Amino acid sequence: MDHAADAHRTDLMTITRHVLNEQSKHSESRGDFTILLNHIVLGCKFVCSSVNKAGLAKLLGLAGETNVQGEEQKKLDVISNEVFIKALISSGRTCILVSEEDEEATFVEPALRGKYCVVFDPLDGSSNIDCGVSIGTIFGVYMLKDFKELTLDDVLQPGKNMVAAGYCMYGSSCNLVLSTGTGVNGFTLDPSLGEFILTHRDIKIPKKGKIYSVNEGNAKNWDGPTTKYVENCKFPKDGSSPKSLRYIGSMVADVHRTLLYGGIFMYPADKKSPNGKLRVLYEVFPMSFLMEQAGGQAFTGKQRALDVVPKKIHDRSPIFLGSYDDVEEIKALYAAEENKE
Numbered sequence: 001m002d003h004a005a006d007a008h009r010t011d012l013m014t015i016t017r018h019v020l021n022e023q024s025k026h027s028e029s030r031g032d033f034t035i036l037l038n039h040i041v042l043g044c045k046f047v048c049s050s051v052n053k054a055g056l057a058k059l060l061g062l063a064g065e066t067n068v069q070g071e072e073q074k075k076l077d078v079i080s081n082e083v084f085i086k087a088l089i090s091s092g093r094t095c096i097l098v099s100e101e102d103e104e105a106t107f108v109e110p111a112l113r114g115k116y117c118v119v120f121d122p123l124d125g126s127s128n129i130d131c132g133v134s135i136g137t138i139f140g141v142y143m144l145k146d147f148k149e150l151t152l153d154d155v156l157q158p159g160k161n162m163v164a165a166g167y168c169m170y171g172s173s174c175n176l177v178l179s180t181g182t183g184v185n186g187f188t189l190d191p192s193l194g195e196f197i198l199t200h201r202d203i204k205i206p207k208k209g210k211i212y213s214v215n216e217g218n219a220k221n222w223d224g225p226t227t228k229y230v231e232n233c234k235f236p237k238d239g240s241s242p243k244s245l246r247y248i249g250s251m252v253a254d255v256h257r258t259l260l261y262g263g264i265f266m267y268p269a270d271k272k273s274p275n276g277k278l279r280v281l282y283e284v285f286p287m288s289f290l291m292e293q294a295g296g297q298a299f300t301g302k303q304r305a306l307d308v309v310p311k312k313i314h315d316r317s318p319i320f321l322g323s324y325d326d327v328e329e330i331k332a333l334y335a336a337e338e339n340k341e
Contacts, residue, residue: 012190012193012195012197012198013197013198014187014195014196014197014198015037015041015176015178015187015195015196015197015198016034016038016041016195018185018187018198019033019034019037019180020034022180022182032093032114032115032116033093033116033141033163033164033180035091035092035093036088036091036093036094036114036116036118036141037164037178038091039087039088039090039091039093040084040087040088040118040139040166041176041196042087043080043083043084043087043088043137044137044168044174044176045174045189045194046083046087047076047080047083047084047122047123047137047168047170048168048170048174048189050076050079050080051076051129051135051170052170054076054129075126076123076126076129077101077122077123077126078101080122080123080126080137081099081101081102081122081123083122084099084120084122084137085097085099085106088118089106089108089112090112091114092112092113092114093114093115093116094108094113094114094116094117094118095107095108095113095114095115095116095117095144095147095150095154096108096117096118096150096152096154096155097117097118097119097120098117098118098119098120098155098281098282098313099119099120099121099122099282100120100121100122100124100279100282100283100314101122103314105152105155105313107150110148113147114147115143115144115145115147116141116142116143116144116163117141117142117143117144117154117155118139118140118141118142119139119140119141119142119155119281119282119285119286119313120137120138120139120140120282121137121138121139121279121282121283122137123135123136123137124136124137124138124167124250124251124252124283125249125250125251125252125253128249128250133248133249133250133253134169134170134171134172134248134250134252134253134256135169135170135171135250135252135253136167136168136169136170136250136251136252136253136256137167137168137252138166138167138251138252138282138283138286138287139165139166139167139282139286140159140162140164140165140281140282140285140286140289141162141163141164141165142154142155142157142161142162142163143163152313155281155313156309156310156311156312156313157309158306158307158308158309159280159284159285159286159288159289159305159306159307159308160306160307162285162286162289162306163180163181164178164179164180164181165178165179165285165286165287165289165290166178166179166286166290167252167255167256167286167287167290168252169252169253169256171253173188173189174188174189174196175187175188175189175199175256176188176189176196177200177203177256177259177290179289179290179293179294181293182293183202183203183293183294184202184203184259184290184293184294185198185200185201185202185203186198186199186200186201186203187199187200188200200260203259203260203294204294204295205258205259205260205262205291205294205295205296205322205323205324206261206262206323207262207295207323207324207325208262208323208324208325208326209243209258209261209262209263209264209322209323209326210241210243210244210261210262210263211243211244211245211246211257211258211261211262211263211264212230212233212243212244212245212246212263212264212266212326213245213246213247213248213254213257213258213263213264213265213266214226214230214245214247214265214266214267214268215247215249215267216230216245216247218268218270218272221270221271221272222268222270223268223269223270223301223337224333224337225301225330225333225334225336225337226266226268226270226330228333229266229329229330229333232329233245243263246263251265251267251278251283251287255287255290255291255321258291258321258322258323259290259291259294259296262322262323262326263322263323263326264320264321264322264323264326264327264330265319265320265321265322266319266320266330267318267319268301268318268319268320269301269318273316275315275316275317275318276300276316276317276318276319277316278316278317278318278319279314279315279316279317280308280310280315280316280317281310281313281314281315284298284300284305284308284317284319285305285306285308287319287321288305288306288319288321289306291321291322292306295324296321296322296323296324296327297321297322297323297324297327297328297331298319298320298321298327299319299320299321299327299330299331299334300317300318300319300320301318301320301334302334305317305319305321
């Protein structure tokens with residue numbers, strides 16, 4: 001046995017160790033957030049395992065069908081939602097849960113309540129499972145001072161009030177990217193240990209990128225600034241090289257690439273979806289929080305994304321996020337359009 005190698009394998013920065021280190025910097029901390037995060041991580045591990053077995057286990061597209069035992073089989077996104085709801089409630093640290101899968105918010109019963117609201121999309125991009133494209137879980141966390149008398153307004157807060165946000169991507173490897181408000185760190189699941197190991201310390205997005213990411217199939221319905229920006233990406237007026245187009249169609253995968261390589265990810269408003277398509281609370285806010293923490297920007301076409309105040313839990317918004325300079329360009333185009341009017 002190679003004892004030296006085994007010893008090295010145990011001296012790893014796991015996600016739990018990382019969060020405990022962060023916790024020790026705050027003397028008033030009681031470990032509630034660490035417990036909550038452990039339950040989120042457990043949910044991610046379960047979903048990762050289920051996604052890997054999806055084709056074999058016939059979990060695909062079977063919601064509403066029954067198996068040979070007469071049990072109803074469920075789609076992976078339904079299972080993922082149940083896993084996260086149960087994991088979050090059983091942590092004893094949550095009070096309101098908002099899921100993309102549920103029409104109404106879940107108010108945790110008083111005996112199990114804690115001070116955190118969690119907003120999440122349990123399986124973003126689940127329509128891509130059949131073809132093996134990376135999919136993921138997105139989550140954001142708010143902290144409430146008073147969680148005895150709860151109303152929906154407690155969770156309808158701007159994204160800048162979040163205390164943490166992240167996503168877990170299930171692809172060629174299982175990656176969890178997390179920010180607790182002091183930078184962004186990336187962890188990769190080591191299947192042999194069942195632990196998320198710190199592999200991307202203090203992620204910083206490049207100031208300018210060479211990639212733009214947008215569904216060009218919607219181009220005929222775009223507004224002027226978006227059309228002009230994409231035109232500039234393809235046919236730059238300043239003699240620089242054109243940007244490359246990369247669009248996976250799974251938000252977690254597209255944002256993950258943008259975060260690591262730089263560039264811009266866009267889901268603009270258009271004539272078909274005048275309010276945009278992505279949901280504010282559990283898609284736009286967490287990803288915008290991560291982008292800003294990594295030194296990038298997030299913009300809605302009208303304002304900083306994290307300043308938006310949602311009116312309903314499933315509100316939608318346009319979004320442009322990514323490298324600082326690239327988002328500045330689209331902001332300038334919107335400002336010019338506004339001045340014309």
